[in-house]
Amino acid sequence: AQTVTQSQPEMSVQEAETVTLSCTYDTSENNYYLFWYKQPPSRQMILVIRQEAYKQQNATENRFSVNFQKAAKSFSLKISDSQLGDTAMYFCAFMTLGSNDYKLSFGAGTTVTVRA
Amino acid sequence: DVKVTQSSRYLVKRTGEKVFLECVQDMDHENMFWYRQDPGLGLRLIYFSYDVKMKEKGDIPEGYSVSREKKERFSLILESASTNQTSMYLCASTADTEAFFGQGTRLTVV
Numbered sequence: 001a002q003t004v005t006q007s008q009p010e011m012s013v014q015e016a017e018t019v020t021l022s023c024t025y026d027t028s029e030n031n032y033y034l035f036w037y038k039q040p041p042s043r044q045m046i047l048v049i050r051q052e053a054y055k056q057q058n059a060t061e062n063r064f065s066v067n068f069q070k071a072a073k074s075f076s077l078k079i080s081d082s083q084l085g086d087t088a089m090y091f092c093a094f095m096t097l098g099s100n101d102y103k104l105s106f107g108a109g110t111t112v113t114v115r116a
Numbered sequence: 117d118v119k120v121t122q123s124s125r126y127l128v129k130r131t132g133e134k135v136f137l138e139c140v141q142d143m144d145h146e147n148m149f150w151y152r153q154d155p156g157l158g159l160r161l162i163y164f165s166y167d168v169k170m171k172e173k174g175d176i177p178e179g180y181s182v183s184r185e186k187k188e189r190f191s192l193i194l195e196s197a198s199t200n201q202t203s204m205y206l207c208a209s210t211a212d213t214e215a216f217f218g219q220g221t222r223l224t225v226v
Contacts, residue, residue: 045215103164106151
């Protein structure tokens with residue numbers, strides 16, 4: 001079974017500063033993807049960033065970047081220059097790629113509040 | 117524009133009722149998922165389907181069933197609703213590794 005653990009229920013950050021969200025996962029698979037999703041108060045899930053396990057280079061998307069440590073099974077998200085619109089719940093997610101099976105599993109989430 | 121539509125945004129049902137939550141996607145995706153979201157527990161997978169008439173149990177299938185008669189539609193069924201099924205329900209479909217979500221249905225069972 002695969003599990004995703006987010007150990008920080010809540011984080012608060014001052015506008016323009018940096019915040020890092022942690023995520024660890026457990027799997028015996030070699031072929032998988034990792035994701036960070038954002039869920040603002042509108043409830044719509046939005047893909048923030050994606051990392052392929054076979055790529056060593058850390059993914060970046062504008063102000064969002066990840067630190068992927070495959071051996072440690074760790075996948076943290078860094079939000080730089082935080083903006084008020086970044087206030088949301090953030091979920092770490094994991095997908096394995098079986099022959100029929102694209103099972104997508106999520107962590108418990110971290111609520112991020114950006115203070116003005 | 118990619119779209120996953122859930123039939124209701126809010127729903128109130130009585131204990132013991134049979135409840136249908138519908139999800140439709142217009143992207144011809146093969147994989148579809150139902151999750152429930154509860155505070156402190158994140159999104160937990162109830163069922164998923166990788167093809168028409170195919171279904172697989174997720175992590176918490178008890179008390180639920182699903183139906184996928186057509187590729188674009190994936191229904192979640194609560195055979196006899198109970199108060200512990202009060203939750204937010206999210207549907208998703210995937211193309212390769214990208215998932216698209218519906219807007220969620222907040223179900224209250226009274």
